[in-house]
Amino acid sequence: MKFLLTYHVDKQLLDIAEAGKGREWYPGRAFLEGVDSSNYGVDQYKINAVLKVYRWKFRLLEADDATQQYLRSKETQQK
Secondary structure (H helix, E strand, O other), X not given: OOEEEEEEOOOOEEEEEEEOOOOXXXXXXXXXXXXXXXXXXXXXXXXXXXXXXXXXXXXXXXXXXXXXXXXXXXXXXXX
């Protein structure tokens, strides 16, 4: 089963929904909403990272274009 994770940087909240069918990056049914993610840093949202939320573990397999660009810019800033 695939899930769509949305991280709200400004609020440090995480929403998790089932991946929508048919349209890429479209959320389906809500799974967890408004999860406090202040204990996670942006660095923990890299591709192939495993994110533990409560009793579930989610492997981050891919990111949309805007997220990929943001993560690349963060890597460049850290070098």
